[in-house]
Amino acid sequence: MLAAQLRPRLIDERGLRTDGRRPDELRPMRIELGVLKNADGSAIFEMGNTKVIAAVYGPKEMHPRHMALPDRTVLRVRYHMTPFSTDERKNPAPSRREIELSKVIREALESAILTELFPRATIDVFMEVLQADAGTRLVSLMAASMALADAGIPMRDLIAGVAVGKADGVLVLDLNEAEDMWGEADMPIAMMPSLNKVVLFQLNGTMTPEELRQALELAKKGIAEIYQLEKKAIKEKFVEVS
Amino acid sequence: MSATSDRLQTIVSNVKKASILKALERGVRLDNRKPDEYRPLSITLGYAKKADGSALVKLGDTMVLAGTKLEMDEPFPDTPNQGNLMVNVELLPLAYETFEPGPPDENAIELARVVDRSLRDSKAVDLSKLVIIPGKKVWSLWVDVYVLDFAGNVMDASTIAAVAAIYNTKLPKVEVNGEEVKVLTERTDVTPLAYPVVTLTAAKIGNFVVIDPNLEEESIADAKLSISYTPDMRIVGIQKSLGGAIKLEEIPQIEEVTRKAASRLFSELKNTFGVA
Amino acid sequence: MAEGDFEIPWSPYIYKESNRYYASVVGVVDVKNGTFTVIPLKGSKYWPRVGDTVLGMVEGIELYGWTVDIRAPYPAYLPALSLLNRPVTAGEDLRRYLDVGDYIVAKVEVFDRTTNPILAVRGSDTGKVTDGTVVSVSPSKASRLIGRNRSLLNTLVSMTGCHLMVYPNGMIHMRCPSSAQEEAIKGAISLIEQESRISDLTEKVRRFIASKLGETDVSSSA
Numbered sequence: 247m248l249a250a251q252l253r254p255r256l257i258d259e260r261g262l263r264t265d266g267r268r269p270d271e272l273r274p275m276r277i278e279l280g281v282l283k284n285a286d287g288s289a290i291f292e293m294g295n296t297k298v299i300a301a302v303y304g305p306k307e308m309h310p311r312h313m314a315l316p317d318r319t320v321l322r323v324r325y326h327m328t329p330f331s332t333d334e335r336k337n338p339a340p341s342r343r344e345i346e347l348s349k350v351i352r353e354a355l356e357s358a359i360l361t362e363l364f365p366r367a368t369i370d371v372f373m374e375v376l377q378a379d380a381g382t383r384l385v386s387l388m389a390a391s392m393a394l395a396d397a398g399i400p401m402r403d404l405i406a407g408v409a410v411g412k413a414d415g416v417l418v419l420d421l422n423e424a425e426d427m428w429g430e431a432d433m434p435i436a437m438m439p440s441l442n443k444v445v446l447f448q449l450n451g452t453m454t455p456e457e458l459r460q461a462l463e464l465a466k467k468g469i470a471e472i473y474q475l476e477k478k479a480i481k482e483k484f485v486e487v488s
Numbered sequence: 489m490s491a492t493s494d495r496l497q498t499i500v501s502n503v504k505k506a507s508i509l510k511a512l513e514r515g516v517r518l519d520n521r522k523p524d525e526y527r528p529l530s531i532t533l534g535y536a537k538k539a540d541g542s543a544l545v546k547l548g549d550t551m552v553l554a555g556t557k558l559e560m561d562e563p564f565p566d567t568p569n570q571g572n573l574m575v576n577v578e579l580l581p582l583a584y585e586t587f588e589p590g591p592p593d594e595n596a597i598e599l600a601r602v603v604d605r606s607l608r609d610s611k612a613v614d615l616s617k618l619v620i621i622p623g624k625k626v627w628s629l630w631v632d633v634y635v636l637d638f639a640g641n642v643m644d645a646s647t648i649a650a651v652a653a654i655y656n657t658k659l660p661k662v663e664v665n666g667e668e669v670k671v672l673t674e675r676t677d678v679t680p681l682a683y684p685v686v687t688l689t690a691a692k693i694g695n696f697v698v699i700d701p702n703l704e705e706e707s708i709a710d711a712k713l714s715i716s717y718t719p720d721m722r723i724v725g726i727q728k729s730l731g732g733a734i735k736l737e738e739i740p741q742i743e744e745v746t747r748k749a750a751s752r753l754f755s756e757l758k759n760t761f762g763v764a
Numbered sequence: 765m766a767e768g769d770f771e772i773p774w775s776p777y778i779y780k781e782s783n784r785y786y787a788s789v790v791g792v793v794d795v796k797n798g799t800f801t802v803i804p805l806k807g808s809k810y811w812p813r814v815g816d817t818v819l820g821m822v823e824g825i826e827l828y829g830w831t832v833d834i835r836a837p838y839p840a841y842l843p844a845l846s847l848l849n850r851p852v853t854a855g856e857d858l859r860r861y862l863d864v865g866d867y868i869v870a871k872v873e874v875f876d877r878t879t880n881p882i883l884a885v886r887g888s889d890t891g892k893v894t895d896g897t898v899v900s901v902s903p904s905k906a907s908r909l910i911g912r913n914r915s916l917l918n919t920l921v922s923m924t925g926c927h928l929m930v931y932p933n934g935m936i937h938m939r940c941p942s943s944a945q946e947e948a949i950k951g952a953i954s955l956i957e958q959e960s961r962i963s964d965l966t967e968k969v970r971r972f973i974a975s976k977l978g979e980t981d982v983s984s985s986a
């Protein structure tokens with residue numbers, strides 16, 4: 247078993263992070279649409295070493311009927327990590343974390359999808375984390391958003407999100423694994439950028455109210471950049487940035 | 489899998505919804521509270537006598553009972569100088585008409601994990617105080633929060649209950665002989681709680697924001713934002729819930745309201761926790 | 765897409781927030797006569813529109829009618845009364861007229877938020893499909909085929925001599941003089957389905973069919 251690890255230095259003398267990035271720099275991204283044949287919509291979204299595949303089925307009739315809602319669609323959302331996605335094998339049974347994140351991601355999608363359009367129907371969204379290297383919930387949410395666009399399901403906007411953290415007291419954009427583990431704060435936030443609306447927002451760790459405001463500003467910039475990439479991917483079906 | 493559900497099945501009539509909004513336009517709520525006002529809060533320590541620590545919390549009609557149990561355990565391999573903290577929340581079937589018995593659902597799990605993060609990330613629970621023999625024997629602090637009456641804002645009530653129950657917990661006296669640990673029946677006066685932590689939940693209803701939503705307000709809310717604070721006003725947790733969106737610029741505005749309410753709540757809790 | 769107040773027909777592909785109009789799907793904005801619509805580029809589901817004639821597959825038999833899969837988010841219902849032009853007699857086996865797996869062409873008669881689509885067999889262009897082959901494309905591709913881009917459709921027909929009916933729910937019914945033409949047209953349709961840009965598609969399709977059949981036009985016009 248691992249012995250207690252010594253906390254590494256997250257920001258070096260030049261102000262660079264453990265992976266050489268500046269504090270406001272995003273990891274390389276890769277987006278691909280329509281990767282599965284059976285699903286109505288699908289996408290693979292990569293950010294650094296985090297890689298997630300999402301598939302969408304629907305809208306379709308809801309079974310069992312008694313669980314359908316008369317005035318909107320039921321979203322069924324599953325966030326799940328494959329056992330080989332992490333350093334140590336992850337038990338495939340749904341963990342409490344996966345259950346919480348499935349709920350948080352579903353609620354984010356509820357604000358984006360025009361669910362009033364398909365009463366009594368259901369839309370299934372499945373996300374599998376193939377490689378986990380921090381930011382899995384956001385990459386999953388974005389993969390789902392692209393898959394929904396691929397399926398032609400009406401939404402208010404695409405969703406773009408990023409995790410802002412605090413490493414050695416410095417606010418950093420798009421946390422990597424070391425910063426996630428050893429940093430002082432982790433704030434995942436996702437938005438519908440055209441509408442300037444927040445659909446997912448959490449914080450664990452500590453921040454002062456002033457740091458929170460700065461972190462929100464930093465996130466807004468990162469999200470705008472990611473959004474451009476998402477739009478490009480839709481136009482071209484496939485886009486890569488490194 | 490998480491599915492949209494009308495779990496609460498409270499259909500707030502459109503007329504009621506309209507009157508809630510109309511009242512908010514005038515700056516009041518249907519229960520005569522101001523938008524940033526908390527419901528009456530009462531905390532009874534030591535309610536469950538067999539627990540190592542416990543607290544019964546009433547926040548308006550919402551009722552939550554938290555109890556702690558200490559168990560001697562081994563530390564986790566990567567934290568040899570820390571005890572263990574486990575938080576569980578159950579939304580009991582007796583708390584609401586449509587709650588069914590069964591393992592914790594996503595709502596209970598979310599509650600537990602948010603409360604856990606507030607306690608852990610804030611270091612309000614001093615895990616180093618739970619060490620008996622470093623690297624070998626530590627206390628595991630089990631905190632079980634049971635929601636007895638679901639009447640809105642179970643999140644804040646659960647945090648208060650957990651914190652109060654931990655405060656009420658006194659570590660047992662132990663005799664250490666080399667590797668042997670003997671637990672005595674006497675208690676020390678050491679509590680694992682370093683300082684209290686509070687969670688303030690704000691609900692966004694249309695263009696209005698209310699603190700400590702009651703059940704009806706929660707049923708019609710677009711989104712909820714729960715923010716946790718330490719007494720020195722550090723933010724130690726945020727969780728947005730419900731399926732509506734919040735404008736980015738509204739977040740700092742809401743945070744200001746929750747912070748002021750947190751400050752008032754800490755003053756009120758001074759009676760229970762002594763010096764906060 | 766636009767700001768202000770317009771009189772536009774309701775569409776699931778457009779939504780309005782305060783005074784701004786947004787597209788809700790990936791699509792092409794079509795501006796015409798001071799109004800605009802969005803033509804979706806993606807999507808495998810057909811959004812039923814009252815008045816559309818669609819081709820569906822029978823998936824279930826009920827007491828007084830059939831449930832039909834028209835590739836919409838909801839299954840459609842065809843009352844037996846509509847097909848038989850008379851009420852059902854007690855104990856009658858509807859399978860004699862239409863069985864599970866049969867194709868039927870019908871009009872969407874009723875569809876709103878409270879009911880699944882209801883079909884009607886009315887007119888000579890509706891009824892059970894008894895010959896030919898049926899293939900499917902995405903409904904968005906189909907609407908583009910029968911919409912403005914008739915040249916593509918005409919190329920398919922003129923180069924192969926097949927009789928083609930493209931329905932807005934993405935179903936295509938074809939009757940070809942021989943299997944060679946049928947293979948060619950199926951391949952061409954597959955090509956159309958995969959290509960996302962429609963600009964040089966007509967040329968690509970022309971070349972594809974020519975390579976398959978070894979000749980250019982079957983009929984005199986292009």
